[in-house]
Amino acid sequence: MFKKDPLQIIPFQTYGTTNRVYLRGRALEDETINLEKKGVFNLVINAWKRFESDEIRNTELTVKIGDDKILHTRTDDSGYFLVDETVENLMNYMNSEGWIHMQWSFKTKHLNRIIKLDNKFPGEMLVPSPKCKFGVISDIDDTILHTGLVSTLKWRVIYNTIFKSAGKRSPLDGAPEFYHLLHQGTSKDEANPMFYVSHSPWNLYRYLDYFLKKNNFPKGPIILRNFPTPFQKKIEGEKPQKQKEILNLLQTYPHLNFILIGDSGEHDPDIYKEIAQHYPDRISAIYLRSVKHKKKMLRVKALYKDYKNTPVLLVESSTQAITHAKKNGFIS
Secondary structure, three states, X not given: OOOOOOEEEEEOOEEOEOOEEEEEXXXXXXXXXXXXXXXHHHHHHHHHHHHOOOEOOOOEEEEEEOXXXXXXXXXXXXXXXXXXXXXXXXXXXXXXXXXXXXXXXXXXXXXXXXXXXXXOEEEEEEOOOOOOOOEEEEOOEOOOEOOOOOOHHHHHHHHHHXXXXXXXXXXXXXXXXXXXXXXXXXXXXXXXXXXXXXXXXHHHHHHHHHHHHHOOOOOOOEEEXXXXXXXXXXXXXXXXXXXXXXXXXXXXOOOOOEEEEEEOOOOHHHHHHHHHHHOOOOEEEEEEXXXXXXXXXXXXXXXXXXXXXXXXXXXXXXXXXXXXXXHOOOOO
16 A cells, blocks of 8 residues: 655745735645755656645645734645735734744644644745835746746756756846845845746746745745646636736735836736836836847837837846846835
8 A cells, every 4th residue: 555645735925915915825745856856867756746746625724823813724626725815913923024924734634644844834925014115026937047938849948847956957147136136225125025926837836936045036925827727728818827916916015116027038028018008107117138039039129119118128137237227226
């Protein structure tokens, strides 16, 4: 008889306000994915485990904030959970950077199953600090992490995801420094919130979280997408999931302006321009990493040729982006 894997809760780093929690995560069996493992065989096994996950379905969970606030939720058929509720006086639980710590647990006993961490799983939610001046919404793929999205048939994306450990993936040169400068702002103490939004599926959450931590990027919520189901049809006129998530951030923080950072290879130029046109007073700047693809770069340059509402920079290097950010008063 096969030994059953221990159970675990993976709370995603999320965001909220002083009176609203917006908590996401997933309950899974722990298949011991070691993000530092080397060797082709181990990397292929890890990649398989990330996408062939064993979810804990329709199970009650509780989350405890401080000593007095307890909320309840239930996982869906894929093991995901979402708590979107009004909770008063959350500012009492914020640290100096705006993070609120919490503890997740399985509410019901699972007979003959081991639950990791004594059924106490730490989670965090970000509420922008009162001292912040703006927020930063950044793409991940080919913006801060080499993925190869513009490669022929996306072969390099597949290679990098399967055959490279998160610890061996390299950030784009100078990106961590630029992001820390934006996080610190002109006063060096603004704690400007960072939001990492990607088209990658939630299955890669731990992989990307590990990459950001190992490469010393500022901590921030990581917002991904559900893995599409087979034969899932796209609704005509429906906005991309990344665009929906960015709009949700703008609506959640109506008094906060944002800097958008992406790359020129895929859909970021179109999404960011449309958002800036709808919120001309809310988008302070758009930074788009240049890619080594002549046709795509020509398209992006033409797209923004006559656009004057928001400062836009096609970024060749982090040094160039830092100079531009200083000139526009975002950093010192």
